[in-house]
Amino acid sequence: MAIERTLSIIKPDATRRNLTGAINQRFEDKGLRIIAQKRVQLTLDQAQKFYAVHSERAFYDDLCQYMTSGPVVVQVLYGEDAVTANRLIMGATNPANADKDTIRKDFGESVEANSAHGSDSPENAAIEIAFFFSETEIVG
Numbered sequence: 001m002a003i004e005r006t007l008s009i010i011k012p013d014a015t016r017r018n019l020t021g022a023i024n025q026r027f028e029d030k031g032l033r034i035i036a037q038k039r040v041q042l043t044l045d046q047a048q049k050f051y052a053v054h055s056e057r058a059f060y061d062d063l064c065q066y067m068t069s070g071p072v073v074v075q076v077l078y079g080e081d082a083v084t085a086n087r088l089i090m091g092a093t094n095p096a097n098a099d100k101d102t103i104r105k106d107f108g109e110s111v112e113a114n115s116a117h118g119s120d121s122p123e124n125a126a127i128e129i130a131f132f133f134s135e136t137e138i139v140g
């Protein structure tokens with residue numbers, strides 16, 4: 001077991017439906033601590049840079065447009081195996097394939113509007129956290 005940080009984004013489909021609290025409750029119920037959080041409106045440039053790893057994928061332009069379609073809540077989650085724990089809480093990328101009682105199964109509308117993003121490795125978590133937060137904004 002490793003104590004980790006991971007970056008989470010509550011996506012525009014979820015903020016639009018006022019689901020921030022419901023989603024945060026899932027993290028806290030499973031022992032993850034929200035040690036940084038802010039609600040922001042991403043610019044297209046920010047979305048393109050954040051998702052640059054997907055820039056060759058057919059869904060990239062739509063994804064970047066979607067992520068700027070409304071406010072998002074970016075947050076740092078902290079706890080035991082936080083990267084994997086968050087991915088289990090979120091469920092599969094496509095809500096249609098997600099397990100029951102996961103965020104994406106219960107709240108996701110489509111593979112794009114799937115309510116939450118989470119880092120896929122501790123290495124990417126560090127990069128993604130630094131994209132949105134300075135260390136002084138993270139309070140464990």
Ligand code: CMP
Nearest residue numbers: 054059063093111112113114116117118
């Ligand atoms: P996320 O965890 O934010 O990382 C990349 C996002 O691309 C993913 O969640 C999905 O919301 C989105 N996406 C859109 N279309 C697809 C697709 N066909 N396959 C995978 N991800 C997709």
